Amino acid sequence: MKAALCTHYGPPEDLEIRNIPAPKADVGQVVISVKACGVNFPDVLLVQGKYQFKPPLPFAPGGEVAGIVKEIGEAVTSVKVGDRVAASIGNGGFAEEALADAQRCLIIPANVAFDVASCFIVTYGTSWHALVDRANLKVGETLVVLGAAGGAGLSAVEIGKALGAHVIAGASTQEKIDLAKRCGADDVFVYPKTPLSRDQQKALSEGIKRLTNGQGADVLYDPVGDDYAEPALRAMNWNGRYLVIGFAAGNIPKVPLNLTLLKGSQIMGVFWGASTMRDPKHARESLERLLAMISEGKLKPHVSGRFPLARAGEAIRTLMDRKAHGKVAVTMQ
Numbered sequence: 001m002k003a004a005l006c007t008h009y010g011p012p013e014d015l016e017i018r019n020i021p022a023p024k025a026d027v028g029q030v031v032i033s034v035k036a037c038g039v040n041f042p043d044v045l046l047v048q049g050k051y052q053f054k055p056p057l058p059f060a061p062g063g064e065v066a067g068i069v070k071e072i073g074e075a076v077t078s079v080k081v082g083d084r085v086a087a088s089i090g091n092g093g094f095a096e097e098a099l100a101d102a103q104r105c106l107i108i109p110a111n112v113a114f115d116v117a118s119c120f121i122v123t124y125g126t127s128w129h130a131l132v133d134r135a136n137l138k139v140g141e142t143l144v145v146l147g148a149a150g151g152a153g154l155s156a157v158e159i160g161k162a163l164g165a166h167v168i169a170g171a172s173t174q175e176k177i178d179l180a181k182r183c184g185a186d187d188v189f190v191y192p193k194t195p196l197s198r199d200q201q202k203a204l205s206e207g208i209k210r211l212t213n214g215q216g217a218d219v220l221y222d223p224v225g226d227d228y229a230e231p232a233l234r235a236m237n238w239n240g241r242y243l244v245i246g247f248a249a250g251n252i253p254k255v256p257l258n259l260t261l262l263k264g265s266q267i268m269g270v271f272w273g274a275s276t277m278r279d280p281k282h283a284r285e286s287l288e289r290l291l292a293m294i295s296e297g298k299l300k301p302h303v304s305g306r307f308p309l310a311r312a313g314e315a316i317r318t319l320m321d322r323k324a325h326g327k328v329a330v331t332m333q
Contacts, residue, residue, distance in 0.1 A: 003095035004312035004330070007058040009049035012316035015061075015094075017309065023092075023099040025073035030102050032085060033070045035114035036306075037062040037093035037330045040122045040151065041248060044320045046091065055091050061316065062093025062330065065100070066108060066118035076102040084108040086117040086291075088125075088276070093118075094312045096332055103280065106287055109295035116294065119327035120301050123151040124290045125283070126245065126272040127159045130221060132286075133275070134268045135241040139164035141218035144208055146232060148185065149176030151327040152223045152245055157185050158299050165219070168211050172322075179325050183302065187211050194249050196227035204228065208235035216240060216263070229253035233265070240265040248322065302326030 001022045004015045025031050043061040045051035066086040069079050079085055079102055086108055087100035108117045131137040143160040147153040148169035160167040161184035168187045169180035177188035189207055192200050208231075209216055216237035222229060226249030233242055233255050240263060247253075260267060276283035293299045305328035307315040318324045 001096040002309060003060045004309055005058040005060055006047045009047065012044070012047050012313040012320065015047065015313040015316075020095075022097050025071045025076075025099065027074045028076060028102055029073040030069050030076060030079060030085075030100050030105060031071040032065055032067040032087060032098050032100055032105075034065050034093060034096060034098050034332050035067040036065070036118035036332070038064040038119040038122065039315045039319055039324075039328045039330060040064070041246060041319060043316050047316060053090075060092045060094040061312075062095070062098075063090050064088050064118055064121040065093040065098050066114040067098075067332075069105070070097065072102065078102050079105050079107070084110075084114075084117075086121060088121045094309065094330055096309070103284075106284075106291055109291065112291070112295055115303050115306060115329045115331060116301050117291075118329050119151070119303050120155075120290060120294060121287060122272070123155040123327065124159065124299065124301065125276070125287055126152055126270065127155040127221070128286050128290055129272045129275055130243045130245060130270040131156065131159055131163065131219065134270055135219045135243055137163050137165055137219050140166070142166045142168065142212050142215070142237070143219045143221065144168045144170065144212070144217035144232070144235070145180070145185075145221045146170050146191075146228055147222075147224040147248055148180040148188075149325050150223060150248065150322070151324065153221070154180065154183055154302055154326050156221045157183050161185075162293065162298055168208070168217070170208075176325065179302070183300070191228065194227050196231075201227060201231040205231035205234040208232065212237070219243065221245060224249045225253050226251045227253070230255050230259075233259050233267070236263045236265040238264050242267045244269050303329055305329070306331050
């Protein structure tokens with residue numbers, strides 16, 4: 001079978017298309033004939049050797065796949081050959097076939113396309129865990145989302161609206177906030193690209209406060225980090241919850257902790273991957289609920305780009321350069 005392999009750490013353009021042996025299902029495993037693989041920010045880090053987990057070289061990136069079960073291993077009863085499934089696999093998805101733990105496979109409803117099914121587990125799972133499990137977002141609260149046109153940010157906008165929050169979305173261009181608006185954001189704002197001057201940081205903080213009628217954000221969802229973190233933290237409401245999702249802008253910020261004291265606010269780390277390992281039953285229930293909401297049309301993952309396997313490196317580059325609107329997928333057809 002063909003796969004897009006990272007043979008050495010470097011830019012995504014260095015991925016190599018090679019023929020490799022097809023996987024075989026062991027006990028509790030299934031082989032999936034991959035139809036689509038979602039691309040996520042960890043893929044950007046994996047190919048550069050910057051992620052906290054480093055699979056042995058060579059490896060195929062791609063941590064979430066959708067396709068058809070081709071083979072099942074011993075003791076597998078939850079799925080059967082021919083089932084349409086989506087699965088979180090860590091890596092290995094940029095290939096015509098992929099190995100998955102049967103317990104991580106979700107049956108895809110008939111009305112959900114493979115590319116959509118391959119693009120919800122990581123981002124929507126992260127946002128559900130952040131907004132529901134960590135922040136306990138309540139109906140009527142104000143949710144401010146940074147990086148609101150990326151895969152994670154856009155999922156937070158959609159889920160926030162579905163949970164009954166007033167959603168304010170921020171991004172770096174008018175085109176991006178227009179997308180967030182179409183996906184349900186109540187209010188939007190454009191912020192400058194990094195590096196931000198002190199005046200720009202102050203303006204960002206004041207802008208968020210203005211959009212929240214001077215109260216600040218009840219919940220702030222930040223997948224961006226860098227120079228945006230401190231002004232966002234300054235714009236929190238009393239008892240606000242600041243969600244640390246990631247650092248797409250590059251630098252891990254350092255913030256003055258007296259800001260949490262003054263606002264009685266909390267800084268909450270969000271690590272969806274680790275949470276799924278610690279409580280797999282709850283994680284599965286969350287994903288099944290999200291998939292049902294997608295099937296019912298309550299959530300609509302936005303797939304803005306589809307790349308064939310031969311252009312898998314280009315798909316990662318789109319995320320690396322922050323040009324992706326919503327999600328992009330690598331497809332096998």
